[in-house]
Amino acid sequence: MNPAPDELLLEERLPWYVNGSLGPEERAWVDQMLARSPAEGARLERERALARTVVSGAAVAAQDIGLERVRAAIRQSREKPATASRKGATGRWDWLFSPRLAVAMAAVIVVQGAGIAWLSTRGTTADDGLRSVPVTDMRTLRVRFVPGATEERIRTALQAAGARIVGGPNLVGEYWLASPMTSVEEMRSSLQASGLVGSMEADPLGPH
Amino acid sequence: MSPIDEGEVHRLFARVREADEAAFTELHRLVARRVFAFAMRRVQDEHLAEDVVVNTMLQVWNSAARFRGESRVCTWILGIARIKALEAMRTREPQHADIDDYADVLVAEGGDGESALERWQVARIVRGCLEELSAVQRECLHLVHYEDLPLADIAAVQGVPENTVKTRLFHARRNMRSCVEREGACT
Numbered sequence: 245m246n247p248a249p250d251e252l253l254l255e256e257r258l259p260w261y262v263n264g265s266l267g268p269e270e271r272a273w274v275d276q277m278l279a280r281s282p283a284e285g286a287r288l289e290r291e292r293a294l295a296r297t298v299v300s301g302a303a304v305a306a307q308d309i310g311l312e313r314v315r316a317a318i319r320q321s322r323e324k325p326a327t328a329s330r331k332g333a334t335g336r337w338d339w340l341f342s343p344r345l346a347v348a349m350a351a352v353i354v355v356q357g358a359g360i361a362w363l364s365t366r367g368t369t370a371d372d373g374l375r376s377v378p379v380t381d382m383r384t385l386r387v388r389f390v391p392g393a394t395e396e397r398i399r400t401a402l403q404a405a406g407a408r409i410v411g412g413p414n415l416v417g418e419y420w421l422a423s424p425m426t427s428v429e430e431m432r433s434s435l436q437a438s439g440l441v442g443s444m445e446a447d448p449l450g451p452h
Numbered sequence: 453m454s455p456i457d458e459g460e461v462h463r464l465f466a467r468v469r470e471a472d473e474a475a476f477t478e479l480h481r482l483v484a485r486r487v488f489a490f491a492m493r494r495v496q497d498e499h500l501a502e503d504v505v506v507n508t509m510l511q512v513w514n515s516a517a518r519f520r521g522e523s524r525v526c527t528w529i530l531g532i533a534r535i536k537a538l539e540a541m542r543t544r545e546p547q548h549a550d551i552d553d554y555a556d557v558l559v560a561e562g563g564d565g566e567s568a569l570e571r572w573q574v575a576r577i578v579r580g581c582l583e584e585l586s587a588v589q590r591e592c593l594h595l596v597h598y599e600d601l602p603l604a605d606i607a608a609v610q611g612v613p614e615n616t617v618k619t620r621l622f623h624a625r626r627n628m629r630s631c632v633e634r635e636g637a638c639t
Contacts, residue, residue, distance in 0.1 A: 255622075256618055256622070259596045259597070259621060259625070260596070260602065260603060262597070263596055263597060263600040263601070264600060265600060265601065265602035265603070290629075291625075293578075294578075294593070294597065294625065294628060295596075295597035297575070297578045297579060297582060298582070298593050298594060298596075298597035298598050299597060299598055300575075301579045301582055302489040302492070302493075302594070302598050303488060303489050303492035303498070303501065304485070304489070305484070305485050305488040305489070305501075305502075305505075306485070307480075307481040307482075307484060307485055308480075308481060308484070309484050309485065309488055309502055309505055310480075310484060310488075310502050310503075310505040310506040310509065311477065311480050311481070311484065311509075313506045314480065314506050314509045314510055314513070315473075315477075317506070317510050318473070318476075318510070318513055429542070432542075445539070446539060
């Protein structure tokens with residue numbers, strides 16, 4: 245026999261009754277239902293027991309858990325721009341600030357950027373085997389390619405992953421990739437295997 | 453879990469939006485334990501759960517200025533934690549907690565003889581059943597009974613319609629009941 249609608253509704257509302265988040269009207273209705281018979285009271289007690297189990301079984305940690313690591317990461321992100329703009333740095337990291345390296349890096353970025361821009365404009369042609377699908381219908385990854393990645397190698401890797409570029413680069417040189425055919429997981433593992441991606445993060449919101 | 457002081461969270465968060473590091477430290481101390489407990493429901497690994505706390509709080513710091521106030525701050529933070537936990541899960545297979553881990557908790561509850569043993573056994577069974585639930589069902593029960601969140605907030609954290617939350621909760625409670633009955637414990 246199927247339970248009466250009132251019983252189903254009571255069952256549905258009991259968790260919120262126990263956690264105290266029901267509105268006054270719904271709460272009064274549950275009170276009324278519970279007063280009908282001892283069986284309903286037992287049902288309430290069962291829900292409370294479950295609540296106690298959930299609370300007592302929860303993992304416990306110190307209030308400072310992870311705090312030092314977060315602070316260190318914040319400090320690091322603040323120091324990075326300061327270090328990069330520092331003039332007259334000395335020591336074994338001098339080469340990082342040398343004009344020659346800056347020119348070389350700029351050249352890599354220009355070549356890579358041009359190639360990637362070209363790829364992103366032609367990503368939906370039939371010979372790629374990719375359908376033209378709105379970005380919002382797909383799952384997206386935000387990636388940064390390694391400095392030595394050439395346009396040709398990136399194109400091969402994207403084809404293997406069934407992915408195409410749908411946005412970017414942003415201020416830190418990241419691109420958004422999407423795939424209408426494969427899952428984010430498949431896309432991620434395929435790109436990881438290519439060795440061309442320095443950082444990669446799922447980004448359900450897509451380019452923004 | 454003792455209820456969180458929402459007013460205090462909002463006051464601190466307003467300062468965090470102005471990049472006040474001292475306020476961020478205080479906010480971290482208020483919410484990090486909750487983020488950890490929540491993450492543990494899904495990742496079931498203390499180190500991974502700590503990573504989730506770190507990544508979540510970093511994102512809170514970095515995105516605070518972009519928070520539009522469409523939900524409570526705590527709900528927003530738990531929503532971030534959920535995404536970070538999902539990302540963390542991709543890096544490692546889920547590991548199940550050893551049921552013996554609960555022994556020290558139960559011993560600390562005190563009591564003696566058969567009644568203590570019986571309580572220990574019942575608690576062990578119920579907690580074991582909780583571990584058998586799917587991650588989303590466990591997470592749902594956590595949000596209801598540990599965070600005491602209303603239905604709309606849980607839907608926001610899990611990124612699903614309210615009816616989906618109701619369905620998940622319905623199945624979670626039904627699975628708990630049948631598991632407990634199967635194991636022969638009375639709660």
